[in-house]
Amino acid sequence: MSPSTEWELVPPESVLRQYTPANVGQYPDARLVALDAFIGQLEKALPSALAGLKRLRNNQSFLCRFPPEIICHIISLAKIDFGWPTLNAARGVSPDSDEEEEAPLIKNGGSLGWIVLTHISSLWRQVRKMSVTLQGLHQTEDYLSLQVALGAPHLWNDPSDYFALPPLLSRLIRERARNLPFRLELSASSLRHLRRSGHKIVLPARNIPIAELHLLFFSVGNFCFFERGYFCTVGCFRHLRVLDISVLLGEDETPVSLPAALTASSSMTHVDLHNCLPSRWDASMFGPHLTHLSLSYTGEPEVPHLMPTTLEFSRILAAATALKSFTIDGIHLQGPSFPYPPMRLSPELRTMDVVSWRETAQHRDSLIFLENVVFQRPNVRMEVSLGDMGGVTSVLYDTDIAKDIPSLLRSAIQNLYRQQIGPPKHIIFGHKLFLTHDSETDQSPQRAWPISVMQYMYMDIPEEKSLLNFEFDLASITDMSRLYGDVAPVPFHGLRTVSLNSPGAWTHMESGAWWRAMRDAVDVHSIAVYFGDCAKLLPLVETVLKDGAAVFTVFPRLKLMHIHLKALVHADGGPVLDETNVESARMLAAIQAIVRVRREQSTESRLESLVVDSALRGWTIWSSLQVPVTFYRFNSHHLDD
Incomplete structure (x- = not known):
């Protein structure tokens, strides 16, 4: 129909x-x-x-x-x-x-909207x-x-x-209500309800100004119908301040094009467009009042003719001098990579997200964009997420372009960290991902913010000024060691804590390049690791001669180790993980060696504390270690007595 x-x-x-x-x-x-x-x-x-x-x-x-x-x-x-x-x-x-x-039932509420x-x-x-x-x-x-x-x-x-x-x-x-601009919200669920109840849609009078327009989860057909019947009225939207439109695309459907009436307001402060794009990228809505800009396209067809050029996008960012929040997801900037205009961001910017989960060429162009980002305000909360859909077998995977991804990745990361006010103090590693931040807040010595949080919990990190979160789930990045090279793109010399208690973090510890890069992190005093990965920490006992004295190669000032359990494994009704298990014994031997060698070397390098998951509390080995051991329920953030 x-x-x-x-x-x-x-x-x-x-x-x-x-x-x-x-x-x-x-x-x-x-x-x-x-x-x-x-x-x-x-x-x-x-x-x-x-x-x-x-x-x-x-x-x-x-x-x-x-x-x-x-x-x-x-x-x-x-x-x-x-x-x-x-x-x-x-x-x-x-x-x-x-x-x-x-x-209609009593539970499971769904939004209707005022219409x-x-x-x-x-x-x-x-x-x-x-x-x-x-x-x-x-x-x-x-x-x-x-x-x-x-x-x-x-x-x-x-x-x-x-x-x-x-x-x-x-x-x-x-x-109060008679002369105020409207907040107009329509959702797909409200339209379905109206259709089933046989009702018609009564919209505000055409002389009533609309200040906020929210169209939630529209189909392409419904959007086009409203465009012909209502959205063409320029007068209603002349003073539009908030534009929030999300369109659900069917297979092979392309993003809808916004009518000029919805993009003509120079008073726009908030633009959030999902699967819909402006017909012109020099529209008045990209102006000095804009504080929030989010553009995303998740459809399958490539639509280069609808995307902005690099020059157009550079002008949009330059004009948005009040921009505080900025997100692009699946927006593939068009145009040559050289000469590439600077992407100068607002001095008011607080958050920036760049997401690309499509084809290799878009990953390349996203990294080139990040290479040319210019911050006028350091210390931005930022997330970069690049990934392959289908991996190397996908028709969107270009082998020639993929060869350039590691070097582009290094260059982009270097550009972003170079513009921070200082090096990061904390880093959290995971599989093909890492997060850095500069929070100084520790909720307790046991919980040890921010070391005991996992990478995906970054929204809970308190009082951070600079937070950069990277995920590179790319087939061209087999492991993160290719990012380090002779000079790591991330400045490790300011680190205080290193967290390896996220899924896949063990891939870093198996890389010699990662351990060499960690030699710069001489001020690290705390590390967190899964119990099952403790054997991979043996490089912590290696030493080199410096000024005639032996010093530890990595983390010479390490004082605290957090030992987490990834999960308790059960079989036949009993725990597989116990103190006499061969694998457990291997991990415990590594912990013993690190504690003993660090203690014997010097007072400065001696470990001062182990914080161990309380699930391992009953093991006898902890009492034999010459270091204070406390137990902590990491999942519930509760210190055991």
């Missing part, structure tokens, strides 16, 4: 407006409460009569007489404090359709009581007066829906 036959847009000017101030106090709250109680008693006993009763109940609420524009604002204002209307639904499969449906409530209340005067939930607060008169004075109207919680606001607030709501 084509979108034009699925939906019908009702011109806002044709909607009957029946609001009159004289009718506001006509029906007291007590009557609505009584009707709600009566309806609640009949919901299970006589479901066939509910529709008429609910229609009667809501017709007696003064809010049903408001124009839809004002109702939109009431709901939009309420979202800040109370959350959003939800359709309580459970997903199921229709017998005659492959599509998932939403059946359902708007046109139901203003045109049909009917609301499904179970479709709307709101947690309001019953205010005292003094507290309510205070909230009104602060300009934050609160909604009544008895009866518990938007259509029984106390008349005391009607004047405030009307005055």
Whole structure:
């Protein structure tokens, strides 16, 4: 079925407006409460009569007489404090359709958006009581007066829906909402609900300015339908500040092109586009007020004709002087790599993400982009994620380009670290990934922030100023040792902690190039490692002569070791991991050797503490080590007594 036959847009000017101030106090709250109680008693006993009763109940609420524009604002204002209307639904499969449906139930809420409530209340005067939930607060008169004075109207919680606001607030709501710009939100779930209930879509009047437009999980067909019926109205969007559009693409579908009306506002502060791209990359929305920019394309077809050139993108970044957050995902910049314009970022920038999980040529161009990034503010929280879809067998894998990836990767990493205010203090290694940051906060000696966190937990790292997170799941990078070479692209000389307790971190410890690179990290005082990888730490006992004295080659000032368990393995009802196990004995022998040799060498190199996973607490070996041992439940962050 084509979108034009699925939906019908009702011109806002044709909607009957029946609001009159004289009718506001006509029906007291007590009557609505009584009707709600009566309806609640009949919901299970006589479901066939509910529709008429609910229609009667809501017709007696003064809010049903408001124009839809004002109702939109009431709901939009309420979202800040109370959350959003939800359709309580459970997903199921229709017998005659492959599509998932939403059946009204009590659990598993899904967002509806205000449009359902708007046109139901203003045109049909009917609301499904179970479709709307709101947690309001019953205010005292003094507290309510205070909230009104602060300009934050609160909604009544008895009866518990938007259509029984106390008349005391009607004047405030009307005055506050009448001339304010709209926040317009439509979601795929709200459209499905409207279609099943046989309702039409009533949009705000064409002279009402839209400040925020959110289109969530639209299909290409639905987006094109709204584009023809509504989004072509330039006047509504002249002062648009927030544009948030996500489109779900089918197989072989290409991203939608935004109409000029949605990109013409120079007041734009927030642009988040998923599988939709502007028709012109010099649009006014990329201006000095922009603080958040996110562009992503996840479809399969290559669309170079829709992508920006390197020069166009350089101009976008240069014009966005207030930009604080910047993300590109699957955006393949077009144009020659030489000469390459500088990608000068805003001095206000706080976060930057660059993601590419498509073809080898895009990985190359993403790295060239990072080579040319110019920060005007050091210490940015940044994530770079590159990966192959299908590996070396993929038709998108180019062997010739793949040969250049390691050198480009080194160059890009060097450029990013060169512009930080100082070298990183902490590093977390994983399989083809690493994370560095400069947090000085330790929550406790046992938990030892940030050493005891894993790489994927970086959002929890406190008080960091510089955080760089890299993932290179590329077939052209067989192991990370190719990144080190003679001079490592990451400045290791400022490191204080090294964490190797992430999946795949052992690949670094098996690389001689990694151990040679770690020789620069002379101030490391703490390391974290999985128990099963402890045998790979034996290079910690190697020494060299320096000024006639033997010094440890790696981490000469090491004081603390964290020993984690990756998981407890069970077989036949009993633990495989025990002190007498051959593999366990090998790990314990390595730990003993490190403690003994470091102790015998000098006071400066002597280990001062081991923090061991509490699952290993009962082993007798810990009491024989000449170093204090404490036990810690790393998963629960709890120190054992």
